[in-house]
Amino acid sequence: MINLVLFGKPGAGKGTQASFLKSEFNLVHISTGDLFRNHISNQTDLGKLAKSYMDQGDLVPDQVTIDMLENEVDQNKQAKGFIFDGFPRTEAQAEALDVFLTKKGMKINATIALEADDDILVQRLLERGKSSGRTDDQDEGKIRNRFDEYNSKTAPLRTYYNNQQKFHSINGIGTIEEITARLTELINSL
Ligand code: AMP
Numbered sequence: 001m002i003n004l005v006l007f008g009k010p011g012a013g014k015g016t017q018a019s020f021l022k023s024e025f026n027l028v029h030i031s032t033g034d035l036f037r038n039h040i041s042n043q044t045d046l047g048k049l050a051k052s053y054m055d056q057g058d059l060v061p062d063q064v065t066i067d068m069l070e071n072e073v074d075q076n077k078q079a080k081g082f083i084f085d086g087f088p089r090t091e092a093q094a095e096a097l098d099v100f101l102t103k104k105g106m107k108i109n110a111t112i113a114l115e116a117d118d119d120i121l122v123q124r125l126l127e128r129g130k131s132s133g134r135t136d137d138q139d140e141g142k143i144r145n146r147f148d149e150y151n152s153k154t155a156p157l158r159t160y161y162n163n164q165q166k167f168h169s170i171n172g173i174g175t176i177e178e179i180t181a182r183l184t185e186l187i188n189s190l
Pocket of ligand 1 (some may be wrong): 053059060
């Protein structure tokens with residue numbers, strides 16, 4: 001079993017790359033952003049709660065996010081491994097994930113960061129916002145707030161995973177295929 005965390009700022013390409021890697025390595029892809037958006041479409045209570053944070057570009061509170069993620073892992077008992085995309089995003093989430101996986105005899109094998117400059121990411125997100133319909137991608141102020149959330153709450157996870165010797169970085173600039181090739185080479189070397 002191999003369990004990967006795809007790490008990086010909004011727009012770094014985590015979702016795009018996860019969809020290639022899941023078929024390449026036969027993994028279940030769990031994106032907490034996608035799960036929240038499904039809840040919003042289905043107008044669940046969790047969706048209503050999440051929307052109030054997502055609309056501002058703020059993180060959704062840890063406990064509801066952790067509970068949703070754990071529930072999703074539990075629903076995929078046959079999985080050969082997971083790609084976690086957009087989770088964990090805080091130290092509390094990373095700790096909860098470690099505790100949860102350990103209980104199941106599982107672990108994170110590697111956390112892989114897709115690196116790119118903010119200005120490139122803003123352009124990518126604004127471009128994506130034109131077709132995705134995601135309101136959090138259509139407003140530069142909200143995008144910058146998501147980066148601030150990343151810098152203050154998510155970036156410290158580099159140290160968290162470095163201390164576990166699981167942190168790896170990939171250059172996230174290039175064609176989709178080039179970045180997939182870099183990721184594949186890294187994962188094969190784990
Ligand atoms: P994403 O699709 O990963 O860019 O996530 C979109 C939004 O969903 C984020 O800006 C947050 O509001 C929320 N979100 C997704 N994943 C998490 C997480 N792990 N913790 C807290 N909020 C999250």
